[in-house]
Amino acid sequence: MRAVLYVLSFLAVIALGFWAYRENYATQAALKEVEALQRQIVGLREALSVHRAEWAYLNRPDRLRDLATANFDRLGLLPMEPGQFGNAAQVAYPRQGLPEIDFPVDIQADQPVEEGL
Amino acid sequence: MRTPLRPLARILQAREDGLNPDQIEKENLRLRHEAMRDKARGRAEVRLLILCIAFVGAFGAIGARMGLMAATQPVEPRASAPGAEIIAQRADITDRNGRILATNMTTHALYAHPKVMVDPKSVATKLAAIFPDLDAKALERRFTDGRSFVWIRRVLSPEQMQLVHEIGDPGLLFGPREMRLYPNGTLAAHVLGGSSFGAEGVHSAEVIGTAGIEKALDARLRDPAQAGTPLTLSIDLSLQATVEEVLGAGMTMLNAKGAAAILMDVRTGEILALASLPTFDPNDRPNPLVDPKAEPGDSPLFNRAVQGVYELGSTFKIFATAQAMELGLVTPETMVDANAPMTWGKHKIKEFENKNYGPLLSVTDVIAKSSNVGTAHIALMIGPLRQQAFLKALGFFEPTPVELVEAPGARPLIPKRWPEIVTITTSYGHGMSASPMHLAAAYAAIANGGVMIKPTLLKREGPTTGVRVMSEKTAMDSVAMLRRVVTEGTASLGEVPGYEVAGKTGTADKPRKSGGYYDDKVINTFASVFPASNPQYVLIVTLDEPMDTTLSEPRRTAGWTAVPVASEIIRRVAPLMGLRPKLEPPATDAVTAASN
Numbered sequence: 275m276r277a278v279l280y281v282l283s284f285l286a287v288i289a290l291g292f293w294a295y296r297e298n299y300a301t302q303a304a305l306k307e308v309e310a311l312q313r314q315i316v317g318l319r320e321a322l323s324v325h326r327a328e329w330a331y332l333n334r335p336d337r338l339r340d341l342a343t344a345n346f347d348r349l350g351l352l353p354m355e356p357g358q359f360g361n362a363a364q365v366a367y368p369r370q371g372l373p374e375i376d377f378p379v380d381i382q383a384d385q386p387v388e389e390g391l
Numbered sequence: 392m393r394t395p396l397r398p399l400a401r402i403l404q405a406r407e408d409g410l411n412p413d414q415i416e417k418e419n420l421r422l423r424h425e426a427m428r429d430k431a432r433g434r435a436e437v438r439l440l441i442l443c444i445a446f447v448g449a450f451g452a453i454g455a456r457m458g459l460m461a462a463t464q465p466v467e468p469r470a471s472a473p474g475a476e477i478i479a480q481r482a483d484i485t486d487r488n489g490r491i492l493a494t495n496m497t498t499h500a501l502y503a504h505p506k507v508m509v510d511p512k513s514v515a516t517k518l519a520a521i522f523p524d525l526d527a528k529a530l531e532r533r534f535t536d537g538r539s540f541v542w543i544r545r546v547l548s549p550e551q552m553q554l555v556h557e558i559g560d561p562g563l564l565f566g567p568r569e570m571r572l573y574p575n576g577t578l579a580a581h582v583l584g585g586s587s588f589g590a591e592g593v594h595s596a597e598v599i600g601t602a603g604i605e606k607a608l609d610a611r612l613r614d615p616a617q618a619g620t621p622l623t624l625s626i627d628l629s630l631q632a633t634v635e636e637v638l639g640a641g642m643t644m645l646n647a648k649g650a651a652a653i654l655m656d657v658r659t660g661e662i663l664a665l666a667s668l669p670t671f672d673p674n675d676r677p678n679p680l681v682d683p684k685a686e687p688g689d690s691p692l693f694n695r696a697v698q699g700v701y702e703l704g705s706t707f708k709i710f711a712t713a714q715a716m717e718l719g720l721v722t723p724e725t726m727v728d729a730n731a732p733m734t735w736g737k738h739k740i741k742e743f744e745n746k747n748y749g750p751l752l753s754v755t756d757v758i759a760k761s762s763n764v765g766t767a768h769i770a771l772m773i774g775p776l777r778q779q780a781f782l783k784a785l786g787f788f789e790p791t792p793v794e795l796v797e798a799p800g801a802r803p804l805i806p807k808r809w810p811e812i813v814t815i816t817t818s819y820g821h822g823m824s825a826s827p828m829h830l831a832a833a834y835a836a837i838a839n840g841g842v843m844i845k846p847t848l849l850k851r852e853g854p855t856t857g858v859r860v861m862s863e864k865t866a867m868d869s870v871a872m873l874r875r876v877v878t879e880g881t882a883s884l885g886e887v888p889g890y891e892v893a894g895k896t897g898t899a900d901k902p903r904k905s906g907g908y909y910d911d912k913v914i915n916t917f918a919s920v921f922p923a924s925n926p927q928y929v930l931i932v933t934l935d936e937p938m939d940t941t942l943s944e945p946r947r948t949a950g951w952t953a954v955p956v957a958s959e960i961i962r963r964v965a966p967l968m969g970l971r972p973k974l975e976p977p978a979t980d981a982v983t984a985a986s987n
Contacts, residue, residue, distance in 0.1 A: 334578065335575070335632030
């Protein structure tokens with residue numbers, strides 16, 4: 275009985291030593307990975323701040339104004355003016371949907387027939 | 392085994408010998424007590440020893456740990472997650488909507504170790520080819536005169552850095568730098584100010600603010616605990632750009648030397664746009680003027696809106712009438728003496744172009760027609776002491792508290808003595824000088840119902856509290872009078888359909904350095920409030936030496952210069968702020984109630 279106990283505790287010591295050895299290396303690997311990730315994060319943060327700065331630089335009002343002027347033919351953008359405010363009364367009522375077609379339609383009709391507009 | 396105190400054998404023996412058996416008992420008792428004492432002492436000694444070892448162990452452990460900590464190199468905790476705090480050494484500055492006004496960029500500085508340089512002559516020539524502002528000869532001299540360290544450039548662009556790399560000399564070295572960048576160029580330059588490097592080392596350099604808000608809030612921007620949170624200004628980038636564009640166009644058209652504009656929210660005191668022209672690029676801040684004869688206003692660094700302490704002219708008249716109404720001396724309909732010219736001692740108070748609006752004029756018309764004489768009579772009713780107290784309450788005696796490093800230096804110029812003639816001239820804005828920022832704060836107090844608020848460049852959440860300087864009724868009546876100036880007075884060009892502009896013009900002659908005033912140099916100001924029915928914004932426009940030359944005779948009054956510029960600014964910025972124009976309702980399509 276006592277011999278079994280000795281053998282078991284000896285085996286337990288070996289197992290624990292092996293576990294501690296593995297944990298040690300796993301921890302060091304994790305720390306290395308964290309360091310690599312932190313370096314990567316720092317790099318990405320730097321890149322992000324450069325991108326932010328570039329975004330701000332490309333969107334500076336002077337440049338946008340010049341671009342709007344240069345592309346006036348296509349975009350037709352003008353500075354905002356008081357006249358561009360609309361009134362609720364100026365908004366048209368939405369078109370009602372067309373009724374379901376449940377009758378034969380003469381596709382050779384001369385005039386398009388729209389009902390319910 | 393316990394020894395009996397009276398062992399029978401010895402007692403009997405003693406009795407036989409005729410001795411006292413009690414002696415034996417006493418002796419035994421003594422021996423027993425001695426044994427007990429020795430045992431107790433032994434135990435106590437052991438305890439003391441254990442305690443002693445424990446203390447020595449504990450102190451030894453602490454001492455060893457301290458020694459270890461002192462002797463080893465500090466190591467950053469490797470396992471903890473990186474905080475967002477230490478990204479940049481200086482916080483970003485954004486506008487009120489989070490658009491970036493100032494940020495940091497990583498770049499490199501270039502320095503040289505001439506002692507390890509292989510070929511100083513060729514390095515100097517190649518460097519001069521990359522950087523045209525460097526002189527090859529001077530550079531070579533510095534490389535060869537025996538020094539072991541030379542700074543060459545503070546910041547490099549990536550292309551320049553690559554070119555320097557390609558020289559390939561081991562004596563040329565790069566140090567990392569964080570550089571302040573203002574992506575919008577000249578926009579809001581006077582608000583931001585600028586920055587430069589403070590203490591410089593090879594591995595890093597501190598970035599310090601040199602002017603504007605960068606310097607005024609330098610401690611906040613450099614605080615490592617707040618480096619991750621950008622400083623949010625009250626400035627709106629779109630409004631700022633629009634104001635600067637329109638003001639610049641107006642300044643060119645009217646041949647003005649300079650111009651300034653302030654757009655402010657009257658309830659919170661937030662400054663939405665602050666422009667001063669001519670302007671500069673904070674990325675490449677020009678040097679201050681060194682010519683002792685030059686006026687500070689000649690430098691583009693001069694912030695006319697905050698530092699420009701001018702006589703603001705007739706824009707002051709509304710303060711006299713507001714105070715008189717507040718004191719109950721007049722109502723808007725009261726008729727006052729406006730018979731020009733008015734004689735006071737040896738002084739003669741005249742109207743513009745020697746007109747005469749009198750003999751009597753209602754208080755409203757005094758403002759609408761901008762009558763100097765009428766205002767002078769109202770000011771005399773108020774008296775010097777009360778006038779001073781009121782102007783003090785409106786902040787005209789102190790520098791403005793706005794968060795710019797230039798602000799505390801811009802102290803208003805107040806007459807030392809305050810006789811009645813000063814009361815008269817001050818009432819129409821002469822003899823006393825203040826900055827457009829002072830005027831904006833005082834007009835905001837009129838516009839928001841009589842509460843003096845603190846102008847600020849930082850975004851505020853919700854309205855702020857302030858000191859009440861006039862009743863709501865007085866403030867409302869004053870705004871109505873200012874509205875009359877635009878509808879039928881001197882600022883008729885200021886009308887913007889739908890936005891009910893109210894305001895007051897001011898034309899002041901520029902003072903000569905030698906004393907007296909110039910005949911043909913003026914400062915024109917238009918202080919406006921809009922919309923008049925529910926004032927929300929104050930706009931101050933100041934033009935320095937403008938001249939309208941569209942007609943044969945040049946015109947220099949504010950009504951022809953500052954007012955049209957201000958009205959164009961309002962027309963452009965009001966829609967951007969989401970302010971709906973109040974127009975006549977469309978009558979044609981509207982549904983009308985009708986009955987048979």
